[in-house]
Amino acid sequence: MSMNAAGRPTGVETIEANETSGFESFSGHKGLRLEEPLIFEIGNRDTTGVDIVDVDDFEMSLGGLERTSDIDCPGLSEPDAMRHFTRLSRKNYGIDMGVFPLGSCTMKHNPRLNEKMARLPGYGDVHPLQPTSTVQGALELMEELGHWLKTLTGLPAVALSPKAGAHGELCGVMAIRAALEARGDAREVVLCPESAHGTNPATAAFCGYKVKDIPAKENGRVDLDALKAALDDTVACVMLTNPNTCGLFESEIREIADAVHAAGAFFYCDGANFNAIMGKVRPGDLGVDAMHINLHKTFSTPHGGGGPGSGPVVFSDALKDFVPLPYVVADGDTLDIKEWGDDEGETSLGRLTGFHGQMGMYVRALSYMLSHGVDGIRQAAEDAVLNANYVLASLSDLMSASYEGPCKHEALFDDRFLKDTGVTTLDFAKAMIDEGYHPMTMYFPLVVHGAMLIEPTETESKYNMDQFIRSMRGLANAAKNQEVERFEGAPYYAPMKRLDETKAARSPILRYQTAAE
Amino acid sequence: MRYLPLTNEDRDAMLTKIGVGNIDDLFSDVPTEVLNPSIDLPNHQSEMAVERHLSKMSAKNISAGSVPFFVGAGAYKHHVPATVDYIIQRGEFLTAYTPYQPEIAQGTLQYLFEFQTQVAELTGMDVANASMYDGSTGCGEAIMMARRVTRKKKAILAGSLHAHYRAVSETTTQFTDDVLELLAPNPTDPQAELDAVIEAIDDQTSCVIVQNPNVFGHVLDLRPVAEAAHAKKALLVVVVTEVVSLGAVMSPGEMGADIVVGEGQSIGNGLNFGGPYLGLFATNQKYVRQMPGRLCGETVDADGKRGFVLTLSTREQHIRREKATSNICTNSGLCSLAFTVHMSLLGEKGLKKLALVNHKTASDLKAALNGIQGVEVLNDSFFNEITVRLPKNANDVVEALAAKDILAGVPVSRLYPDAGFDDLLLLAATETVLPEDINTLKTALEEELS
Numbered sequence: 001m002s003m004n005a006a007g008r009p010t011g012v013e014t015i016e017a018n019e020t021s022g023f024e025s026f027s028g029h030k031g032l033r034l035e036e037p038l039i040f041e042i043g044n045r046d047t048t049g050v051d052i053v054d055v056d057d058f059e060m061s062l063g064g065l066e067r068t069s070d071i072d073c074p075g076l077s078e079p080d081a082m083r084h085f086t087r088l089s090r091k092n093y094g095i096d097m098g099v100f101p102l103g104s105c106t107m108k109h110n111p112r113l114n115e116k117m118a119r120l121p122g123y124g125d126v127h128p129l130q131p132t133s134t135v136q137g138a139l140e141l142m143e144e145l146g147h148w149l150k151t152l153t154g155l156p157a158v159a160l161s162p163k164a165g166a167h168g169e170l171c172g173v174m175a176i177r178a179a180l181e182a183r184g185d186a187r188e189v190v191l192c193p194e195s196a197h198g199t200n201p202a203t204a205a206f207c208g209y210k211v212k213d214i215p216a217k218e219n220g221r222v223d224l225d226a227l228k229a230a231l232d233d234t235v236a237c238v239m240l241t242n243p244n245t246c247g248l249f250e251s252e253i254r255e256i257a258d259a260v261h262a263a264g265a266f267f268y269c270d271g272a273n274f275n276a277i278m279g280k281v282r283p284g285d286l287g288v289d290a291m292h293i294n295l296h297k298t299f300s301t302p303h304g305g306g307g308p309g310s311g312p313v314v315f316s317d318a319l320k321d322f323v324p325l326p327y328v329v330a331d332g333d334t335l336d337i338k339e340w341g342d343d344e345g346e347t348s349l350g351r352l353t354g355f356h357g358q359m360g361m362y363v364r365a366l367s368y369m370l371s372h373g374v375d376g377i378r379q380a381a382e383d384a385v386l387n388a389n390y391v392l393a394s395l396s397d398l399m400s401a402s403y404e405g406p407c408k409h410e411a412l413f414d415d416r417f418l419k420d421t422g423v424t425t426l427d428f429a430k431a432m433i434d435e436g437y438h439p440m441t442m443y444f445p446l447v448v449h450g451a452m453l454i455e456p457t458e459t460e461s462k463y464n465m466d467q468f469i470r471s472m473r474g475l476a477n478a479a480k481n482q483e484v485e486r487f488e489g490a491p492y493y494a495p496m497k498r499l500d501e502t503k504a505a506r507s508p509i510l511r512y513q514t515a516a517e
Numbered sequence: 518m519r520y521l522p523l524t525n526e527d528r529d530a531m532l533t534k535i536g537v538g539n540i541d542d543l544f545s546d547v548p549t550e551v552l553n554p555s556i557d558l559p560n561h562q563s564e565m566a567v568e569r570h571l572s573k574m575s576a577k578n579i580s581a582g583s584v585p586f587f588v589g590a591g592a593y594k595h596h597v598p599a600t601v602d603y604i605i606q607r608g609e610f611l612t613a614y615t616p617y618q619p620e621i622a623q624g625t626l627q628y629l630f631e632f633q634t635q636v637a638e639l640t641g642m643d644v645a646n647a648s649m650y651d652g653s654t655g656c657g658e659a660i661m662m663a664r665r666v667t668r669k670k671k672a673i674l675a676g677s678l679h680a681h682y683r684a685v686s687e688t689t690t691q692f693t694d695d696v697l698e699l700l701a702p703n704p705t706d707p708q709a710e711l712d713a714v715i716e717a718i719d720d721q722t723s724c725v726i727v728q729n730p731n732v733f734g735h736v737l738d739l740r741p742v743a744e745a746a747h748a749k750k751a752l753l754v755v756v757v758t759e760v761v762s763l764g765a766v767m768s769p770g771e772m773g774a775d776i777v778v779g780e781g782q783s784i785g786n787g788l789n790f791g792g793p794y795l796g797l798f799a800t801n802q803k804y805v806r807q808m809p810g811r812l813c814g815e816t817v818d819a820d821g822k823r824g825f826v827l828t829l830s831t832r833e834q835h836i837r838r839e840k841a842t843s844n845i846c847t848n849s850g851l852c853s854l855a856f857t858v859h860m861s862l863l864g865e866k867g868l869k870k871l872a873l874v875n876h877k878t879a880s881d882l883k884a885a886l887n888g889i890q891g892v893e894v895l896n897d898s899f900f901n902e903i904t905v906r907l908p909k910n911a912n913d914v915v916e917a918l919a920a921k922d923i924l925a926g927v928p929v930s931r932l933y934p935d936a937g938f939d940d941l942l943l944l945a946a947t948e949t950v951l952p953e954d955i956n957t958l959k960t961a962l963e964e965e966l967s
Contacts, residue, residue, distance in 0.1 A: 048867030063898030075864015096608030122575025128791030137577030304851025355791025
């Protein structure tokens, strides 16, 4: 049996032999690969894993609207719950398990100090509507986080409350629209480069704007001439990602900003890729009017299987009067929260969230910032860029790099190197699972065919990168040798084989139902 | 810097492999005049130093668990079993991404499927999505969904819908075609308010949004509202800010809701000063394709084994871009895991019992407050929250009690600053409130009002 450096078998024959020579166990388990039924199949409606005091009879005051119907949710004892979720967790891949090169998502190490700090009772166990006199420390933390964000971006105002990156975009574009309306300027178009995150055009449409695409040039950057041609007095703003989704810095960004401002429009920057330039470049110096920052990417709050996120937005002077409610204000020596726009001349775009945003994420992000310091933040950006360029340099001879380097914190490849091999980007990605890695981002950005966007981040060591590169080179060679079987059936070693997504969409089953139902 | 594994030797070797002399050669596409600005922030600190700094700020706050605590109004202090926090901190859950690669994300996908089922069962609806940012943003999404379903634009928002939900809905829809009609809040007469809601429904109405129990704590019979809405081909959106109430109160589905929006923080999630929270969103099968947010569906793998995937993503921003159902990209995955773990520990039996304890505690609170001269409880019906009229400004009373380390509730004027509710106080009592807490509150309130 041939083994790779990590001690895993590599030959396709071996894989098949492994899969077919075994016997079916009576339990359905395969050693430590345990099958796990749904709660609804193992639980029991008379079981509860929580001790709750008994109450004496009393007169209920529910307006005669007592619930009499079943809640078909079985309970689990504490040991059974522990096992159920522990077994489930083992069917998941997280950054704690290995390289997670998911481009545009910035999956970096999540320091556990951040978790510990967020659980301090003064942050985790305070209510958003307690008297502000009893939460001065929490408000101070929000101020301090805001100070870091403003200083790192070189912009004068910040709105902390948006709950995620896309929510931050909404906040930014709403502020832009509010500012335009305040000056009586009804503009109707938002310009988005072709490579924009899908959330950008969706956000613009949400705010009532028509979206116009701006093409990219051959070098992967926005076509400045096309942008200039599209800019007129109907354009409200340009939404640009910088570094862009091709992993490239928009080198003409200052010209872009000048052109946008000259047309009376605003410059929105999607800050999803701030990780590459934090401490190195201040978006304020580039002419940005508004930019959201994904705390969960750049400042390392855990992604948690899809959230919670947190997307504070920084604003230029031109937009600072339009920030959403609520926000922290200083009142002499004490801090307060401005919750309602009741003042004369109030221009805030309104309230965006139920309470004050994602406090739990603020604590984690500030903990990360203080730990790194400005020196560490700059080093992190440099290492993220170094790692991405190292991947680019180490794979470019075998895989087709979409653009010439240097790249920023992600390396973009496309599927030209797979031409005539019978292997698709999807197959390639699934084969990475067998190598023990989470696949890279596939088919995005849309500007290149069969895109593969790899973002190693700064928290990978050279050793980890070399192992990863070795796997990628192995797969690229295997594809070129037309070892199609290795790819089309992949993954072989995951808890599940390839899942049928078409079936799921055609006849959606979105909840558990008993056979009787 | 302890989070960065590269050594200087590594960096040199890598730069050589790349073929550049130094790191700034990799930033050569950045205009030199903006590269490496001086930034006035402190340098890195040790783990111990950071911990000390953040602990010091934390200690300036009064935490809910340290004092008699009666604050609610959309966020509730409940006991969360230790198991919940342990499980959500497992790295495979905590540090995973959105489950785009289902073969190695079955852990996340299966609990999302379980979560969707639990939420559907609790709300009495057919299907639920895999969570929203929070209840308030979900409310704004419900308005836009109702427009897509009915092709009508006018949403009627009950006066006793949480003020923040009303405000967020206004903000979210301000640049859309939706027209919001905000009715006046009526803390004393819930029936009059429901009548006003019914009165307002007309042929242009896309949906009516009513909270239950409402923001003043009254439990409402929404069946007549559902009937009136459906007669005009409008949808009934029911908002539930205290999801534990569903263990005791008839479900929105049974009352005729078409969409249920909820704040799920109460189950499995801490107070966190307002976030992260967990938006619940459920509807009927026929509207599934108009529902915003992530959905997890059952399917099979290549061996025919049951498995789960994200599905119906054709509604989502990354496919439809400017035609997407919403711009949402993130959900509250980890918060929904906390919910699912806590809910699986409770089960039907535990949740119903927990709800009963909450209701009993609030009943005891009501009895205690009613016994104070000059204090009037406005609720005949309630779940775990009541509104009282005080003989003094409620905000002053709350501040005075806070100075004595009692967090006595939310002055209603904080939610409705201009409505003349200065003497109204909203108090919540969950299972974490003990009889001695109620006694302490009563004594302090009597002193303050005497």
